[in-house]
Each structure stands twice: as structure tokens, then as C-alpha cells.
Amino acid sequence: MISGLRCYWKYLKISLKGQMEYRGSFILQMIGHFFLTLLDFLGIWVLFNQFGKLKDWGLEEVALLYGTITIAFAISDTLSRGLDYCAEYVRTGEFDRFLIRPRSLLLQIIGVEFTLRRFGRLFQGLFVLAWALITLNIHWSLPKVLLMFFSIGGGTCLFVGLWIMQATISFWTVQGLEVVNITTYGGVETAQYPMSIYEKWFQNFFIFIIPLACVNFFPMLEILERPDPLAFPAWMHWVSPAAGILFLIASIFLFRFGVRHYRSTGS
């Protein structure tokens, strides 16, 4: 495991060096990504400007939900883009090469690429979060600060878990299944708004099956000191981001199970 992590770190450095060779292009891409992802927030602003309120939620409170989930998504996206190529490796048979190396499989695959330009989204999330924190007037305490980091950490784990599951499916389908993007890109979009505006079945899906509400909506309710419209107990809001970590662990087990079922395409 330790040597695997060291190996991942080396991969990371090589990937960074490679990207820094094309510095101009890299900066352009990052700025492009910043504005592209900022559009999502401008869309939310347009709606608030037109409608005034969303149930009893204001733009600043939604910006807090938006900022935290965007940061979590951006970190996971930067770290684990390599998983995107997994389906391609399985299809071409190149996956066999990873299998014969005596290092952690998952870290090798994740380490294939470390996409720095995706930091554009991270900066954008930080930017929106900073605005939310300045305008909101939150009564901060140490537990709340910790909960904030716990929420972002749990969210990052959840998204990495989703990317891993997406890659795992390719052991059976031998091609990428883009439909899974509904849970990642669609998930971010969903979690940008308070969970309470959605239909019951939809809420349950994002609480119990893909625990997005657990890593974002519930902890943010505590930070904002709002009553829970879904009526879950308060202790649950404090521990719920752990669901993201459990999800990641489950996805790693699923990946290992998938690898055992891997049959090379032989080409």
C-alpha cells in the first residue's frame, strides 16, 4: 500500500511536468474551465433574480451548498480522471499490462492522469463558497469548521467512489457506460439545490443509494442552523458525511470483485 502510494506520487509528478510543458495551453484551459463551470452558478443567479426565493432558501444559502459540492467534485475529478480510460484499456486489452505490475491496480489506473486544468472548477467553487461565507454571517465554532471539512472530504470520497464504480462496470460491458454520468454530473447538479425541493423517491435515491445528501445537504443544515425539512435527527447530520467514505470503501471492494471477473479481450 505504502509503496503503491509512493508510486502514485511519482505518477502525479510526471503528469504535472508533462502538463507544464504546454503552459500557455494549460492556463487557457483552466480559465476556460473556470468560466464554463461558473455558468452553472450564473444560471442559479438568473433564477433567483427572476423568482426571488426557492421555497424558504435564499441565493446565499444555495451558494453554500453549491460551493461545497463543487469543490468536492472538482477535487475528485482532478485526482481520478485516469479512471476514465479504464474502459478503453479493457477494450484494447492494455489492461493486462497493469495486472502484471506488482503495485496496487487502482492506484496505477488512477495515476494515469492528474488533470490540473480541472482546477478551474475548484477555483470557481472556492470563489462561490467565499462569497457565500462572506454574505451569510454564520456563527462559527470549531465543530462546525470540522464539519465543513468533513463534508467536503466525504463528498470527494463519494465522487471518487462513483468514478471507480463506473470504471468497474467496464469489466462486464467492455465499453464505457456513459449513462453512469447521470449520477456524477447529474449528482452535482442535484446537490447544488436543497434536497427538500425534490420529490420523495428522488430524495431517497440520493440519501440511501447514492448518499449525496449525506455529504452535503445534511451537514450544511447544521452549519446554517436550519431545521431539517426531511426530519432526520441532528446527530445524523453530524455523522452523515461518513457515508461518502463507506461508499468509497464499497466501491473499492466492487472493483476488486470486478478485476477477478476480468477476461482479457486478447487483442
Added chain:
Amino acid sequence: MRPYKALLLVKVKSLFQYRTAAVAGFFTQTFFGIIRLMILISFFGATRQSIPLSLAQTVNYIWLGQILFTILPFRIDPEIATMIRNGNVAYELVRPLNLFAYWYVKAVALRSIPIVLRAVPMIIMAAFLLPLLGRPDWALQPPPTLAAGIGMGFSLIFAILVSAGITVFASLLLLLFISQDGVVSFLYVLVWGLTGILVPLPFFPDVLKNMFYFLPFRGVMDVPCQIYSGSIHGTSIIYEIGLQAFWVVFLVITGTLLAKALTKRVTAQGG
């Protein structure tokens, strides 16, 4: 005319091969359509302000937008992008064809054929399946008047022509600049923000709405969606379609001139 017709047929046939992409697209568009609906229904429930679209109009606008998703000029033709990257575009330039017309024909096919594959299942789901599942309030409704239906049909044709014009224009810009990333991400931002796919354009503040009239992007999606949902009605339908036609002519003329100028001094990538 013959070579262009043959090219169109080849492109149409190859685009019909992408069935898996159509299935993935169907689920993605349905999912995003439903989230947007839930979000906007909540917004409507809370507001006391007067809103430029009614809830029923908004539902139709959103579904139509999801159905028409593939006509949006997010990307240039991937074939042409690859050719520009590896230098094979030189072969395109030596053909005894008008470069703009040649690429435009391809772009029209690229923007129109995927809708055929996507629209039918989407309409079945949005118009017939949702009421059966107990959500008639989420369902795509027929247009309020016959004029709205017919107007939407004409407007859709011009929307495809505008979209193809933007696609080719972007391809030509790609040919002009060595670094592709700028053009690609800039196009993406413009299309995402200004066509109405992110947020229906009638919801934007008036200052921005007036600016959109000076850009071709709303002709790609917003105009057919608004005609269908009835928020553009009466003689404005003819005026709006006329405006779309103006953008088609504008894009074709400036595009042809740009293509002429470019083919005189283009440097193709070797390799």
C-alpha cells in the same frame, strides 16, 4: 450540386450507426429534464412576482430543449477537428469544392440526423409515459395553437441551419488558430449560456435579454422553444423566424468570405 448531395447521404448513413450514444443520450436528457422541472416547479411555488413564462409554458420549453439537445453546436464536427489536428485538412482544401459549402452540408447532417433518433423516444416518454406514471403536470403538452405548431416546425429548420452555420464558423476559426483549446472552450461557454439550454432565456434580466437579440445563439434553441410553448405568438412568430433566416444568411456570407480568405494563407500542420 451532385457532390454535396452524395456527401450528405454518406454522412447521414454513418450518423445512423450511433445507436448506443442515442440510448445514453435518452437517459441523460430525461434525467436532466426531470431535475430542471422539479427545480423550476419549486421556484414557481414560492414566488409572488410575475414571471414571463407560465409554469405550463416552462414545462414545454424545458422538454423541447432536452429533445433538441443534439442540434446545439457545442462541438465542431469531430472528423474535421481531427483533420485540422493531424494536418489531413490539406486534402480538404485541394478538393475542387467550395470549402464552406462542403463543410456546411456536413454540419447540417451532423446537427439534424441525431434528432431523428432521439426525438421519438423522448416525445413518447415526455408526452405519453409521464401522464401514465401519474405525472401529467410534468408532461410535454401539445402546442396551444395550430400556428404555434406550424411555426415551431419552420423555426426548427432554421434553427438547424443557424446551428450548422455556427459549427462551420467555429471550424474555420480552429483552422486559423494553432491552439485549439481556446476556440473549443469559448464555443462551449457561448452555447451553454446563450441558447436557453442552461436556463430558459425569458427568465434572464431585461438588459441581457435585449443583448441576446444581437447574437445568433438564441436562434438555435430559444426561438423554436418559445414559439412551441406559445410565449412568442401572433405576428411575432413570423418576425422571429425572419430573424433566424437573417442569421443563416449572415453566417453563410461571412463564413464563405472567411473560408476564401483562409484558404489563401492557411498553414496546415505537417505530419
